[in-house]
Amino acid sequence: KSKLKRNDTNAKAAYERAIRVIPGGVNSPVRAFSSVDMTPIIVASGQGSRVLDVDGNSYIDYIGSWGPLILGHAHQEMVEAIWKAAIRGTSFGLSTEIETKMAELICEAVPSVEMVRMVNSGTEATMSALRLARGYTNRAKIIKFQGGYHGHADAMLIKSGSGVATLGLPDSPGVPKSVAENTITVPYNSLDSVRMVFEQLGEQIAAVIVEPVAGNMGVVPPLPGFLQGLRDITIQYGSLLIFDEVMTGFRVGYNGAQGLYGIKPDLTCLGKVIGGGLPVGAYGGSREIMEQIAPVGPIYQAGTLSGNPLAMAAGYAALSILGNDPTIYTELERKSARLAEGFLQNAKQTGVPLKVNRVGSMLCSYFMEHDVVDYETAQLSNMALFKKYYAAMIERGILTAPTPYEVMFVSNAHSDEDIETTIEAHYEALKQC
Numbered sequence: 001k002s003k004l005k006r007n008d009t010n011a012k013a014a015y016e017r018a019i020r021v022i023p024g025g026v027n028s029p030v031r032a033f034s035s036v037d038m039t040p041i042i043v044a045s046g047q048g049s050r051v052l053d054v055d056g057n058s059y060i061d062y063i064g065s066w067g068p069l070i071l072g073h074a075h076q077e078m079v080e081a082i083w084k085a086a087i088r089g090t091s092f093g094l095s096t097e098i099e100t101k102m103a104e105l106i107c108e109a110v111p112s113v114e115m116v117r118m119v120n121s122g123t124e125a126t127m128s129a130l131r132l133a134r135g136y137t138n139r140a141k142i143i144k145f146q147g148g149y150h151g152h153a154d155a156m157l158i159k160s161g162s163g164v165a166t167l168g169l170p171d172s173p174g175v176p177k178s179v180a181e182n183t184i185t186v187p188y189n190s191l192d193s194v195r196m197v198f199e200q201l202g203e204q205i206a207a208v209i210v211e212p213v214a215g216n217m218g219v220v221p222p223l224p225g226f227l228q229g230l231r232d233i234t235i236q237y238g239s240l241l242i243f244d245e246v247m248t249g250f251r252v253g254y255n256g257a258q259g260l261y262g263i264k265p266d267l268t269c270l271g272k273v274i275g276g277g278l279p280v281g282a283y284g285g286s287r288e289i290m291e292q293i294a295p296v297g298p299i300y301q302a303g304t305l306s307g308n309p310l311a312m313a314a315g316y317a318a319l320s321i322l323g324n325d326p327t328i329y330t331e332l333e334r335k336s337a338r339l340a341e342g343f344l345q346n347a348k349q350t351g352v353p354l355k356v357n358r359v360g361s362m363l364c365s366y367f368m369e370h371d372v373v374d375y376e377t378a379q380l381s382n383m384a385l386f387k388k389y390y391a392a393m394i395e396r397g398i399l400t401a402p403t404p405y406e407v408m409f410v411s412n413a414h415s416d417e418d419i420e421t422t423i424e425a426h427y428e429a430l431k432q433c
Ligand SMILES: Cc1ncc(COP(=O)(O)O)c(CN[C@@H](CN)CCC(=O)O)c1O
Pocket: 028, 029, 030, 031, 066, 121, 122, 123, 124, 126, 149, 150, 151, 152, 211, 215, 216, 244, 245, 246, 247, 271, 272, 281, 406
C-alpha cells in the first residue's frame, strides 16, 4: 500500500512565519504537535464534523477544540446567535440580560449550583474557585490529583513531592516554592492516599479539586466509590469539594458528571461546552458560599470581558440546543460506543495491544494491555506505537489529539458514516503499527 503523503507545503510556510512572532508558533503548547514530530496542522475552516487545513486536506475532527464543539463546527444556529449579538455590540462592561438567562440555565442544569459567576476560561474558573474555597474556609492547603489538569494558575502547576502527604513542588519555573507547598498531589482513584493526607493535615485543607472523570491523562473514569469517598471525607474535615467540570460539564450528560454519578460538590468549575467555542468559563455553588464573592462578599474576582454578550450568545445557544433535545446525548452515547467497539475489534484482529476508556462522548485509546486507572498506569502507553498510529490516521484523514494523553471527542455532527470511516482507517493504521 503506497504510503499516503499529506501535502503540508502551506502548513510548513505558515508555521515558519508563526514561530517568528509567537512562542513555538502556537497560542497553546499542544497545538505544536511536538509529541508526533510532524508539521502542525493549520486550519483554514471547519464545518460539522470536519476541518479543512491550509493545504486543502480534509479531516474528520475528533479534537473538537478540546471539548467545546459538542455540536460540531460552524453550527448554523450558533453562528446566527453570535451574528445577531455582534451587530448589537460585542461588549459593554455593563450587565446584559443574556448573562442572567445563562446563569439561570446553568443553575437549572447543574444539580449543586444555586449561583454562578462567569469568567473567560477554565483556568480562571478553577483559580477563582480555589481562592473562594481558601477564603471561605480560612485554610491554605489544597489537594489535587496526579495527571489532573485544571488550567495554568500557579497553584495548579504542581507535581507531587516525594511522599504521599508531602508538600508539593513547582511543576514549572516561575511557580514560587511558597505556592507549591500549599498544593498536595496524590494518585487519582486512590482514596487511601487522600485519607492519609487528611489524617495528617485535615484541618489545613481548604479544598480537594478533582476532575470527576479525568480527561487530561486520556480518559480515566472514577472507580466505584471514589467520588463518594471524596464527598464524605471533605465533609468530615470541613473542606470543600470542587468538581472541575470544565471538560465534563454538559459533555458527559446535560447535568454533567455530578448528575451522572449523583454526587454534589460544593463548587463546580465549567468551561468549554458552555462557551460554544467562544471564551467562557464559570464557577458556581451554593448561595451561601458564592455570596462570599465580591461585591456581595469580601473575596475578590473580576473580569473585563466576563459574561460578554457574544460569548453568552454562543454559549446560551449551545446549551439551549442540548437542553431542548435529549436525543443528542443518547445519539452521542450510541455513536461513541460504536467507535470504541470498532477500535477494540480492530485491536483483536490485528493483535495490537489496545485499551479504550470511555465515558459518554469522551474516549481515549492506550497502547497497552492493562487497565488505566491513574497517571502512573496511563504513562505506560507505548509512545513509539502511538506516533506510527497517529501519522497513519492523519494520512487517512482522521484528526485526533496529537498526544496520547488527550481525549477523542465525538460530536453531534459526527455521522454514522464518519464513525465507520474512522473505524476502517483505524484498522489500516493498526496494521501499520
Ligand atoms: C479539566 C480541565 N480544567 C481546566 C482546563 C483549563 O481550561 P482553559 O484555561 O484551557 O480554558 C482544562 C483545559 N484542557 C486542555 C486540554 N485537555 C486545554 C487544551 C489546551 O491547553 O490547549 C481542562 O481540561
